[in-house]
């Protein structure tokens with residue numbers, strides 16, 4: 001028997017993974033609402049409505065969650081997908097730039113959880129899916145704060161899950177590998193790259209740019225999210241990656257720290 005439709009809110013659903021997840025879940029018959037900072041620009045796809053939300057603003061997040069509840073009367077699933085990339089030598093990333101990234105990737109998800117939890121608790125249950133990244137399992141060169149933000153969101157989710165289980169609420173993470181989206185275009189970058197760091201940075205970025213060509217169809221990730229939503233007892237973490245990305249997670253667990261680090265360095269040299 002098909003699962004009954006759910007009210008599902010997806011942050012950052014104007015493009016990329018969020019849009020693919022929304023399209024798939026709407027097609028499956030769920031009541032999907034997405035968010036965007038500029039909802040009027042993304043309305044073209046027509047499959048589900050977009051509500052205005054900037055995850056870096058408490059007021060904006062609270063207003064969007066209130067609007068969803070007012071429109072639908074409930075909130076069963078929240079998918080914290082809105083996020084940004086960042087690139088640059090760690091030495092050149094100013095604390096202000098790093099704070100912008102963390103404000104979106106970590107505190108953004110936290111703001112949405114805070115706003116959604118009272119409704120889920122009142123309903124006696126709910127599901128929170130935080131989209132992290134395979135990059136949160138290790139420190140990737142020249143993407144220090146991206147790895148840091150996603151690692152932090154992993155640990156945040158783990159802690160939250162232990163607190164909300166008593167209310168019948170599941171919290172979990174989905175870790176994507178590389179998917180074909182707009183993420184590279186919107187990556188934050190420092191204004192100045194120091195001369196000493198330029199050669200290593202440029203080489204690593206050329207390798208990263210090359211690997212993105214082989215990145216995968218966002219609908220593959222959406223299919224996994226659909227399974228998670230239908231699972232009776234969802235796992236704590238879902239890794240949606242193939243090949244070297246998936247292998248790296250295993251190697252990180254079993255290899256001595258410096259040996260793993262050498263392997264990463266060699267890949268980007």
Ligand SMILES: NC(=O)c1ccc[n+]([C@@H]2O[C@H](COP(=O)([O-])OP(=O)(O)OC[C@H]3O[C@@H](n4cnc5c(N)ncnc54)[C@H](OP(=O)(O)O)[C@@H]3O)[C@@H](O)[C@H]2O)c1
Nearest residue numbers: 012014016017036037054055082083133178179181182183
């Ligand atoms: N693509 C990959 O290979 C990959 C790999 C691992 C993890 N991820 C993660 O997957 C998530 C989605 O990324 P994507 O690849 O689909 O990138 P994308 O196409 O650039 O989409 C990012 C989304 O985040 C939203 N967003 C950004 N800043 C926001 C803010 N301050 N408030 C509200 N929404 C904001 C954007 O919405 P608006 O601009 O319309 O507001 C956009 O819809 C991110 O968390 C990313 O870190 C992606």
